Amino acid sequence: MSEPVAPEGRGRVRAGWWVAVGSLVAVLVAVAVVLLGRGDGAPAGSSPTEPGAGATPTVAGAQAAEPPEGEEAAGSDDDDAADDAADDAAAGSAGSAGVDAAPTTTVGIDAVAQLADAVTARVSSWEAVDGEAVQPGEKAGPALRVTLEVANGTAAPLDLRGAVVNLSYGPERTPATALSQPGGSPLPHAVEPGTTADGAFVFAVPADARGDVHLELDVRAVGPVVVFAGSAQR
Incomplete structure (x- = not known):
């Protein structure tokens, strides 16, 4: 016949049982948390079927494949053709500039030059x-003062705002330095119909170099560039 268990012993048995149950529950919860953290319970070490957070997806066409060694990338031929076309256009422009340049007419130093009909x-x-x-920039010294006269026999004003006057001397056509004094005065902005206009131009020219001078007049608005060539010994 067994002896009866004291109430104190029963309390200790029940407390131990609950501790064991609580520990088991804690272990199960920990396991579940670990499995959920791996993503849908996938086993450790397996690769997910979709890119994870932070992965960079590859976009089709985002990066062109490099051509094999020794071959040029696609489009290089087109770039070369565009460069060649630009060079040809520049060359054509230069050629056109030469063709469109105003012609030059050389006359005697005392001649009357025809710029246009009635001019x-x-x-x-x-x-x-x-x-x-x-x-x-001016330097005092021997000089020539040249007075140019432009006659306008047309029925409309002649624009002289772009007119240019230069002088050179000697066999090497040395450019003469322009001076403003004494008595220099530019051509007016225009010559009215049926009238004449003049301007005085001073150039530094050595006294021993005046036997061969070239005075250039470019009216721009009409006619060719006129060069008055000869001796200016006075």
């Missing part, structure tokens, strides 16, 4: 003067 130009006087240094 003429001539040198009305040559004077030896002592050039004065007034503007920056």
Whole structure:
């Protein structure tokens, strides 16, 4: 016949049973958390079927494949053709500029030059003067003062705003330095119909170099560039 268990012993047995049950539950919860953290219970070490967070998907066409060694990438031929076309266009423009340049007519130093129908130009006087240094870059010394006259026999004003006058001397056509004094004055902006206009231009020219001068007049608005060539000894 067994002896009866004391109430205190029964309490200890029940407490131990509950502790064991609680520990088992805690282990099961931990296992479940681990499995859920792996993603849908996939076994450790397996690769997910879709890219995970932070993975960079590959977009079709985002990166062109590099051509094999020794071959050029597609489109290089088109770039070369475009460059060649640009070079040809530039060359054509340069050629056109040469074709469209105003012609030059050389006349005697005392001649009347025909610029256009009823438009003429001539040198009305040559004077030896002592050039004065007034503007920056000017140098005083022997000079020539040339007076040019432009006659407009047309029925419309002749624009002279773009007119240019230059002088060179000697066999090497040395450019003469332009001076403003004494007595230099530009051509007016226009020549009215049926009238004449003149301008005085001073150039530094050595006294021993005046036997061969070339005075160039470019009116721009009409006619060719006129060169008055000859001796300006006065």
